[in-house]
Amino acid sequence: MQLDEPALVSESIETPRSTVLQATAHAYELLGAVPARPQLFVAAPYGSLDDALPVLLDSPVEAIGVDLVKGSLVSTGSTSKTIVGGVIDGHNIWRGDLAAAFDKLAASGATAVSSSTSLFHTPHDVDDEPLLDPRLKSWLAFADQKVGQIATLAKGLVEGRDSIYTELDAATAALADRHDAPGVRDGAVRARAAALVDADFNRGDYASRLLAQEQALKLPFLPTTTIGSFPQTGEIRKYRAQYTKGELSEREYEEYLQAEIKRVVDLQEEIGIDVIVHGEPERNDMVQYFAEHLDGFAVTQNGWVQSYGSRCTRPSLLWGDVAREAPITVEWSRYTQSLTAKPVKGMLTGPVTILAWSFVRDDQPLAETANQVALALRDEIEDLEAAGIGIIQVDEPALRELLPLKKADQPSYLDWSVGSFRLATAGVQKQTQIHTHLCYSEFGVVIDAIDKLDADVTSIEAARSKMEVVPDIASSQFSRGIGPGVYDIHSPRVPSTEEVTALIEIALGSIPGRQVWVNPDCGLKTRGYAETVESLRNVVAATNAVRARVSA
Ligand code: GLN
Ligand code: ZN
Numbered sequence: 001m002q003l004d005e006p007a008l009v010s011e012s013i014e015t016p017r018s019t020v021l022q023a024t025a026h027a028y029e030l031l032g033a034v035p036a037r038p039q040l041f042v043a044a045p046y047g048s049l050d051d052a053l054p055v056l057l058d059s060p061v062e063a064i065g066v067d068l069v070k071g072s073l074v075s076t077g078s079t080s081k082t083i084v085g086g087v088i089d090g091h092n093i094w095r096g097d098l099a100a101a102f103d104k105l106a107a108s109g110a111t112a113v114s115s116s117t118s119l120f121h122t123p124h125d126v127d128d129e130p131l132l133d134p135r136l137k138s139w140l141a142f143a144d145q146k147v148g149q150i151a152t153l154a155k156g157l158v159e160g161r162d163s164i165y166t167e168l169d170a171a172t173a174a175l176a177d178r179h180d181a182p183g184v185r186d187g188a189v190r191a192r193a194a195a196l197v198d199a200d201f202n203r204g205d206y207a208s209r210l211l212a213q214e215q216a217l218k219l220p221f222l223p224t225t226t227i228g229s230f231p232q233t234g235e236i237r238k239y240r241a242q243y244t245k246g247e248l249s250e251r252e253y254e255e256y257l258q259a260e261i262k263r264v265v266d267l268q269e270e271i272g273i274d275v276i277v278h279g280e281p282e283r284n285d286m287v288q289y290f291a292e293h294l295d296g297f298a299v300t301q302n303g304w305v306q307s308y309g310s311r312c313t314r315p316s317l318l319w320g321d322v323a324r325e326a327p328i329t330v331e332w333s334r335y336t337q338s339l340t341a342k343p344v345k346g347m348l349t350g351p352v353t354i355l356a357w358s359f360v361r362d363d364q365p366l367a368e369t370a371n372q373v374a375l376a377l378r379d380e381i382e383d384l385e386a387a388g389i390g391i392i393q394v395d396e397p398a399l400r401e402l403l404p405l406k407k408a409d410q411p412s413y414l415d416w417s418v419g420s421f422r423l424a425t426a427g428v429q430k431q432t433q434i435h436t437h438l439c440y441s442e443f444g445v446v447i448d449a450i451d452k453l454d455a456d457v458t459s460i461e462a463a464r465s466k467m468e469v470v471p472d473i474a475s476s477q478f479s480r481g482i483g484p485g486v487y488d489i490h491s492p493r494v495p496s497t498e499e500v501t502a503l504i505e506i507a508l509g510s511i512p513g514r515q516v517w518v519n520p521d522c523g524l525k526t527r528g529y530a531e532t533v534e535s536l537r538n539v540v541a542a543t544n545a546v547r548a549r550v551s552a
Helices: 017-032 052-058 098-108 143-159 161-180 187-194 206-217 234-244 250-271 288-293 330-338 351-356 366-386 407-425 443-453 469-475 497-510 529-551
Strands: 002-004 041-044 063-067 082-088 112-115 294-298 305-308 311-313 316-324 345-349 358-360 391-395 433-438 457-460 481-484
Touching: 017 052, 041 052, 041 082, 052 063, 082 098, 082 143, 098 143, 098 161, 112 143, 143 161, 187 316, 187 366, 234 250, 250 330, 250 529, 288 294, 288 316, 288 345, 294 366, 316 366, 330 366, 345 366, 351 358, 351 366, 351 407, 366 391, 366 407, 391 407, 407 443, 433 443, 443 457, 443 469, 469 481, 469 497, 497 529
Parallel strands: 002 041, 041 063, 063 082, 082 112, 316 358, 345 391, 391 433, 433 457, 457 481
Antiparallel strands: 294 316, 305 311
16 A cells, blocks of 8 residues: 655645654554554655654555655665665656666665556556657657656666666667757757856846836736636637637637737727737647747646646647747737837746756756756747837746755756746846746745746736735835736636725735735636626725725
8 A cells, every 4th residue: 555645745735844853753653553554554755754753664554755865865774675766767757867867866775666656647658649759759758658667777786787787778868869969969059058147147126117108018006917818719629629620720810810810909998998918719738839839848648737727728849959949929919009109018938937846957957958958048028018019918927836845955946947937038128027927826925936036017816815915015125017816717607896996906905006906816718708808897896996095
């Protein structure tokens, strides 16, 4: 019987560690005392067991699983328990260095082998990807291939290293091939990253930016906007599928998308939204869309993994140096701006989220890869600006999600993740307004990071928590624009005008009015039109009611 205990490696649990350890000892004491029980295997993925290891060694369980990829094993002393060494990375899709994994396993004293985590993070089978480049495929291991690797290492443990040398050598050869393959290292990309200086990460003084933006954008008090996507209707999906199958020409598909954008712009104008979005109809997914347009990425056909609940996602593979060959979103935004006199908000996915929702190369620090993605986005942002787009939103919903479990690892993570966002966005003029959007409501946890992103406007989830973020925002003295979501888009429920009015009033009660934006708490792509239109009308009516109260 396997019992998964990732909590034992986490420092993000509020219960004091000593209580966790006592509870662990107590729980396994009880489970161990059950008569005629199965053998117990406690698996602790995602980090080191540290001080929980002696507790488990003293407990009556038969086997302990340790993550030797994210964590390490100091010493088990002499134990009769089976130590299961998780040396095959369950978290990524790389075939990796099998010989090094075997040596680590042998040195750890483990007597059994597994993946470091559950395999539910990885897609099923590399052989289900007939369209992937065969060379890239030879560097990959999805779940089936990882199980094969585990079996190989298990054989090596029992029969000795010599018994598996063919498999180890083949993996080593694939790794060498990957190292030298074209595109994995691009001289121009590397030279550009190496030449970065502090100024490339800094937009300069906020006060003068604010002034320039007020003059350029002339937005009303409590500007209204949405987070970017409008409902991805069955019709949009149908057209995309037809285009992908070649049943629709590029021109026909583009004309359809333009008509869809025009419809969404007209709708926002009619409802009275101040900052207009194009609705993202051209995007299958906010990360995959960019992956498909950037060098260094590949996309799978069948590489599905669970995202949350019943939702699945097909992460892209980031295997090489990242560069942008040509503008990606610029024509869509330019077209959108041509349809309206109101400001159009350009919409990009940020570097941290692109990494978080892809399978990322493991042969260099994430920080380096993040800066490459950031530089590609920086070029896109400069092109958007040159095309007359005065507001650009760079979404980072995954900023919190990638935050390391161990507190000691958090500062360096926040350093590079925030740094890559700043690198992407710091190339613009003062009057260009940079927005970001984050998808969670524990503002307090990463308030410093949000502050350091230095975006001019940040939208954040807040409706579900009834504006509980507002006190955190107020006490942090956050000085830039903030849009605490005024309704929950995860449900089809339409918020009433009174309800939204009350939430806006809560925000205004603690945050200076000139900082406050009014928006839903996330993108509308999973919603239907009926509830979307009604909800947005109520949001605008509520905003107008508050404006009238304030100016009276
Ligand atoms: N701009 C994206 C959208 O509106 C943001 C999605 C997200 O936060 N996950 O869909
Ligand atoms: Zn969101």
